[in-house]
Amino acid sequence: MKVVVIGAGLGGLAAALRLQGQGLDVTVLEQRETPGGRVSRLRDGDYTWDAGASLITMPWLLEETFAAGGLDLHREIRLQRLNPLYRICWAEDARTFDFGDSPAQLRDEVARFSTRDARRVDDFLEALQPIYERAVLGAGRRSFEDFRSLAALIPSMIRLDAMLPLYGFVSRFFRHPRIREAFSFHSLFIGGDPYRVPAIYAALVYLQVLDGAWYADGGVYSIVEAMARPLDVRCGARVEAVETVGGQARAVRLEGGERIPADVVISNADVMRTDELLGRAREGRRLQPTMSCFLLYLGLDRTFEELRHHTLLVGSDYRGFIENATRGGRMPSSFCTYVNAPARTEPAMAVPGGDALSVLLPVPNLRAGIDWDHEAGALRDALVTDLERTFGLDGIADAVRVEHRMTPLDFERELGAVAGNAFAVEPTLQQSAYFRPPNRVRGVGGMYHVGGGTHPGAGIPGVLLGAGVTAELVVADAHTSRAAAA
Structure with missing residues (x-):
């Protein structure tokens, strides 16, 4: 049985590992030049950043996924437990909260x-x-x-x-x-x-x-590399369409016209784009994507001891900030940011004595109509100023030696995320469980979803759990088909 997985994100790789471990012939197609999807890596000189997920929880799910593919996680990856998991700092309170395990x-x-x-x-x-x-x-x-x-x-x-x-x-x-x-x-x-x-x-x-928070040496992207190594992953392969015959997925067509026959197609693309691949009206119009994010990747020549490996900086209008980012469609007037400083745990992620900071600010997705080509520079300056004046990171602007940024436009252009969403489908009650796009694509035999937009949801644990569900459905459906043919 030939399985084609569209997208080498964490969900696509996890499903591929599980199915290859079951003896199926699996090929993974990735439009970017490296695997990982929303779990990617950025390097510039001696600075390294996880340009995606950075917090590992429920590590036994990784162990389970690797084992299903015939691998030993701990032979491939070194995990370190973090304590505290993260520090929370408030703009209006001198006290911090170290969230222990x-x-x-x-x-x-x-x-x-x-x-x-x-x-x-x-x-x-x-x-x-x-x-x-x-x-x-x-x-x-x-x-x-x-x-x-x-x-x-x-x-x-x-x-x-x-x-x-x-x-x-x-x-x-x-x-x-x-x-x-x-x-x-x-x-x-x-x-x-x-x-x-x-x-x-x-x-x-x-x-x-229960299970703590963990760090993988080399960053979370090292997990992607370990998962991709035993798989047939074709990068630079942009999928144009999924071909069906009689309501059954039969092939994947790439830009340029190459056609790859398939008995099973698993889409790790944004679930709100699946209907486009099938050439039908988008069911995803009724779905609400999550907010997006504005990210700064800062390579510093010094460290800021106030920061832990993971730090949350909460501004003065916490509730208003969240409402603006998720529903209001307005640029924030105060900032609530997440800062990842992996060199706290692995000094090699930055120059000696320096830091490689990822600064994440939730912002409205592209449906808000914000002109990011025009607004990104001003927002960057305001955010860095806020880090200095509100949260006491004095001198951070002068310490920057290398800098990159990511806006909602990049989520859309680079990742194919509808409206530049950062976390797929918003996890409201009306978009959870049965109301979320199912692991089997409705109306098309042999086609499945995997990733943060399908059940059970986003985040590393959700994506790995979902990959297990999807892989089990593929195997169960294959047994049913063989039994019917006999």
């Missing part, structure tokens, strides 16, 4: 803000455990292709209050505004507004405490 550490940190809230940490984690077990480990490992599968899950989610808005769920346990923010921002890592997404996504807190 154990309940005891969390209680101690919370107590610095509120002794009352510190007593609720264990209650909060206890409430998250069944949500994690049922929504992540349970629902995340199976497909949701009919409403009955969702209906079976809803009663337990209602009993667990997992259908409440995430921020409201967190607020039932904690009163201090800083602690509420510290335990609810995680959905932003997958493009979700914590004031609107369901509390199911509070499980992101639990899984980090």
